[in-house]
Amino acid sequence: RKEVEQDPGPFNVPEGATVAFNCTYSNSASQSFFWYRQDCRKEPKLLMSVYSSGNEDGRFTAQLNRASQYISLLIRDSKLSDSATYLCVVIPNAGNNRKLIWGLGTSLAVNP
Amino acid sequence: DTAVSQTPKYLVTQMGNDKSIKCEQNLGHDTMYWYKQDSKKFLKIMFSYNNKELIINETVPNRFSPKSPDKAHLNLHINSLELGDSAVYFCASSGGGNQPQHFGDGTRLSIL
Numbered sequence: 032r033k034e035v036e037q038d039p040g041p042f043n044v045p046e047g048a049t050v051a052f053n054c055t056y057s058n059s060a061s062q063s064f065f066w067y068r069q070d071c072r073k074e075p076k077l078l079m080s081v082y083s084s085g086n087e088d089g090r091f092t093a094q095l096n097r098a099s100q101y102i103s104l105l106i107r108d109s110k111l112s113d114s115a116t117y118l119c120v121v122i123p124n125a126g127n128n129r130k131l132i133w134g135l136g137t138s139l140a141v142n143p
Numbered sequence: 144d145t146a147v148s149q150t151p152k153y154l155v156t157q158m159g160n161d162k163s164i165k166c167e168q169n170l171g172h173d174t175m176y177w178y179k180q181d182s183k184k185f186l187k188i189m190f191s192y193n194n195k196e197l198i199i200n201e202t203v204p205n206r207f208s209p210k211s212p213d214k215a216h217l218n219l220h221i222n223s224l225e226l227g228d229s230a231v232y233f234c235a236s237s238g239g240g241n242q243p244q245h246f247g248d249g250t251r252l253s254i255l
Contacts, residue, residue, distance in 0.1 A: 062241055063241035065243050067243075073248065073249075074233055074247060074249050075233070075246050076246070077244075116184070122241060130188060130199050131188070131244065133186045133188075135184070
């Protein structure tokens with residue numbers, strides 16, 4: 032099993048749709064979780080951290096399910112500008128050796 | 144001010160040459176990273192430094208040598224460039240604890 036797995040997609044959705052991505056991780060002791068967004072030919076940018084209790088930022092909701100070892104990202108009322116690749120990131124251990132484990136990303140295309 | 148800046152943004156050079164990429168962060172972070180993202184879009188960690196000390200060194204050819212003169216800078220020198228080195232190289236930095244990484248906008252390296 033890969034350390035971090037994502038469905039690569041692409042997910043093609045119409046504007047205004049709600050779309051959700053999951054990301055599974057293999058290390059049950061993983062400490063921290065993030066969602067990043069990467070536009071074509073650009074650098075990854077932090078979208079949101081994922082907290083144990085779940086968190087929301089506008090149209091975006093992130094959740095963590097430790098029992099099933101996955102995190103999710105929900106996008107409501109999707110916009111054309113949401114088209115990007117969404118990368119799941121897991122930090123499997125604490126301390127100075129903070130080797131982040133990156134998923135391969137899920138591609139989202141929001142269509143007019 | 145740009146938080147993480149890397150230069151040059153584009154680098155086109157011939158096989159066999161030696162080149163350097165520079166990275167600087169003004170976020171006061173202790174940890175800096177180099178990633179490689181190839182045409183398949185997989186973001187792969189290469190090196191990480193914490194307070195000028197190497198803490199992550201993935202399986203990277205020894206033609207790649209990172210140097211950290213201080214904790215705000217992490218440069219990458221590549222000797223004897225090969226066709227397979229063509230990729231986008233991202234520098235990133237992070238603070239302590241479980242803080243996320245912040246990326247530079249990438250150096251697009253093309254080997255002729």
